[in-house]
Amino acid sequence: MPDPEILDPTVEFARYRRTVLAEVVVPGPAAVRRTVRSRRRRRWAALVAAVLALFTGPTLGYVALHRPEPRPGPVLPAPEPTGTPTPGGPVTPTGSPTPTGAAPTTPPDGRIGRNELLATTVTLPGWPAGAQCRTGGVRLTADGHEGQNALLAVDHGDVDADGAQETVALVQCVFGTHGWQQVVAFDRDVAGRIVTVGRVVVSARERPQWLIGMQVRGDGVVRVQVGDIYPGGGWAGEWSQRQWRGYRWDGGSFRQVSGPTGFPPNPHEVNLVVTATDLVLGVAPDGSRAGNTTVRVRNTGTGPARAVALRFDLPVALRPDGDGWAACRTAPATTGGPVRCELGALAPGAEFRLVLGLRVAADDPLGAGTAELTAQALDAGHRIVAEVVEFDNVTPLPYR
Known part of the structure; x- marks a missing residue:
């Protein structure tokens, strides 16, 4: 049996260099630079991939385990039923939705100056029977012409508790030597027009015959000074008994909330x-x-x-x-x-x-x-x- 051939590594490497290196073409400087850059990019990419694999691998696994359920998409309105609905429990009505971006409602400013009130036609509540003064399309006057409605006094305050002021006026129907009187509240509508809220109090044939003055308190109560007997015809004003009475708006009319409701006998x-x-x-x-x-x-x-x-x-x-x-x-x-x-x-x-x-x-x-x-x-x-x-x-x- 022939002896196995023993290879000498030194001899074999020498033979490899002689046969292979003769076929190798030495690259130029440009090729060397391209090769270096390519190798650098591959090393950085390998390094980043290793870091991401090290840190994000567990994190991504944790997130995957705890990820919430995906949100449902928009629900389309159900079609209107065509048949008769089945009776059920009571349904609580809901109000109309507020339009998006709508401004809050602000009550109109009902503060009306004396000059503006004199320059505008207004509507007055009815006068007592026998008074020959108008109530519709009235132009108030600053003096007491016969048969006219004279403006005697003006005050302002929030009488209807809407957060804005209104105007309260003392008006007299000038007729003969007496002249009926009433205290009237005015406001503005959303268009800015003057509107009548209501009558606070009116003079009477019996008592009170005389409305002397008025004022609006901070709590909205309209205080009116009344006299039992209207002066004139030999009756002196100082003979009249005087009282302060308070009136408040209840949403539909003014009602008396303070002060006396009657007069004692007048000695005069x-x-x-x-x-x-x-x-x-x-x-x-x-x-x-x-x-x-x-x-x-x-x-x-x-x-x-x-x-x-x-x-x-x-x-x-x-x-x-x-x-x-x-x-x-x-x-x-x-x-x-x-x-x-x-x-x-x-x-x-x-x-x-x-x-x-x-x-x-x-x-x-x-x-x-x-x-x-x-x-x-x-x-x-x-x-x-x-x-x-x-x-x-x-x-x-x-x-x-």
Whole structure:
């Protein structure tokens, strides 16, 4: 068996260089540079791939395990049913959706100046029967022309609690010597036109006859100063009883929420009428002269008199005499000067009738003449109450 051939590595490598390297073409400088760049890119790509494999491999696996379910796509509206729906439970109605981007509703500003109110036609609530003033297409005036609606006062405030101010005006229908009055609230609509909210209060044939002033409080209550009797025709304004009453808007009308709802009797509504018969003096057994006069006091007014006082302006020689004077609350003076007799209350339509005696001393030469009798109403403080008609409070008292 032949011995195996033993190869010498040195000899074999020498043979390889002789046969292979002879076929190798040595590259130029440009080829060398391209080769270097290509090798660098491959090394960087391999390095980045290794880093990503090292760090992102576990992370991507974790995310894959915990990834949420994909969101569902938009749901298309279901088609309207064509058959009769099956009865079910109660359905809660929903309001209309607010348009996207719509601005919040802002109440119109109802603050109207006096000049603008005078320059614009307005609508007024109805006047009491008999008032000859217009209500529609009214042009308010600044003065009191007969048959016109005069603007007396203006104030502003949020009377309907909408967050914006309104205008409150005191208006008078000028007619004759009286003139009805009312307090009216105005506002603006969304187009800026003046509109009427409603009537706060109106004067009345009975009470109150007089609307004196008004103001709007911060809480929206309209305060109106009212008087029981309108001045004029001999009635002085200071005789009227005055009150402040508050009114609030309830969504449909104004109603009174504060202040009195009525007036007590006005002391100036008394109208006393007094008459007296002639005094005829006859001779008494003792030589003096005496006689009687019948005095009648009637209350023809609409208010009661708390008390009535009679004043006799007599000559000094003519003095009270007899039991008729017992009706007086205090005994009348018997010497010199006027004689006063105070009586009690006198209701409307009632009267006092007194028979009063007077006497002259025997040695007094008093002749015929005329005294004077006055009837006066008194208040709770015993002060004299003035009357509209005063000429009938006094009557002559002839004596002879």
